[in-house]
Amino acid sequence: MRTRLYLLSAIILLFCLLTGCAANRTVVLVPDPDGHTGKAEVATTAGKCLLEKPDDITHISDSSSPPEPVSTATKEYISATFSEVLAIEPLPSEKFILFFETGSLKLTEDSQKTISVILDAINRRSALTVTISGHADASGSTLINDRIAFERAGMVQGMLLQKGVDPKRMTLTSHGKANPAVPTPDGVAEPRNRRVEVVIR
Amino acid sequence: MKILSLALLFTYIILSSSCSLANDKIGQIHTMKGDVTIIRGTTVLPANIGTPLQKGDLVRTGKPGAAGIVLTDDSTFSMGSNSELALKEYAFNPKEGKFSLVARMVKGTFAYLSGLIGKLSPDSIQLSIPDATIAIRGTKLLVEVQK
Structure with a gap:
């Protein structure tokens, strides 16, 4: 019984880590249309983090915690969340x-x-x-x-x-x-x- | 006759360019679908392709709704459904070196691509989301703000 409870909490924790359910604001750095990737610094009152590689991602839960450490966004997350936005993007000039x-x-x-x-x-x-x-x-x-x-x-x-x-x-x-x-x-x-x-x- | 038409043309150009300065157009709705509105002060305006935007406008999409915005410095904001973007400050005057872009992604999903201000004066750009600010060096970002 107890092991089952542990297993359940481990699954929930893993789920949270994967989907970022604790953090509800997300910033992802992606390449420009010409293939170049710039930089972005995300800051809260408690700290900041630097996105510098393609698909670098961070989450922010509230203003009194620093942004979460940078990881790499999955293609699945990007297409599930941003397909609508990317479809409406104006053609490059x-x-x-x-x-x-x-x-x-x-x-x-x-x-x-x-x-x-x-x-x-x-x-x-x-x-x-x-x-x-x-x-x-x-x-x-x-x-x-x-x-x-x-x-x-x-x-x-x-x-x-x-x-x-x-x-x-x-x-x-x-x-x-x-x-x-x-x-x-x-x-x-x-x-x-x-x-x-x-x-x- | 040709001189007269050229003179008219030139007058027209000067008039039309001074008008575009007067009404403070900072960009426009470039692409859209579904429900898109512009909140300007206490007025709610319907958005269409080509609708000009002004400093201080709040662009809001419903569900379904999506919009692509191009500002005069060639930067773009694209937004998905149930999203709100506040265009708080904007200046693009390369001759005098005056640049400013202050925008807040209030809620929803966004893609931001920097334009000329990002190239000429990246420190003049202040992007924010609830609880955080984003400083950029010439780039493209995807942003999700859940409320």
Whole structure:
């Protein structure tokens, strides 16, 4: 009788360990769409833990206990709990980069061809958002860089508008010389930074 | 004639871009099924594909219900049924280096994929769940919050 009771409690304990029934909040680190896995630090008032490998998982029961030690999430847990979420996930965005002739609003020859590739992608995906961001290089003043980056983005927006892309779906931003593709010291002309990035979703 | 239409086009672009700044759109409902609502202050709004989201919105799904949200920095939150996501703070202004994303996964199931804020300024992201906070370095997370 007694052994049976022990057995029962052992089974319950094992069940709890496997399903995490004591902990009711769960965080799992998974790879990005491009296969890279980042890091995440989960913290309560009592402590923290670092998730750094694919499928690292931790549970939190309450704010006064530290997160449980990291273990590995099972495929079964992930598919049972998150299949609905993963099915509704928006498609990953697609990014296109357009380059300009030095100091001008004229696209390079290659980039003129990219415009039609962008249009195809917008139609194929029925894209809801088209984000157009203008970038300048680090030569010239901040004011001029901001303006030229914005004008370049506006140029691209105008071209897409003329081809029938819904203006309500387009957003325009200027990064000026911030966030260069190739970092350079101030004052350096760098053609690869004179660009407009178009991200569609 | 061509110059006139170009001038009109340009005016339109400037007007439309300043409007999008004025109404503070931080993202939108990108995919959804079933019952999805947006709670904005004391108002409950129905959600549709393309419905814009603002700072302070609470997105709620029923059962059945699911939604995929894309923010303007290209980060995404996807949520399953019976879930609630509070978009508390948001700023994405790369030119001035202003970034902020404060969101709370109140209950339900979620997938979060970081976007440009995660790349440019990961410390500006504060994700939380009841009883815990999550700091991220450019990544994707799955989160379950049972109530």
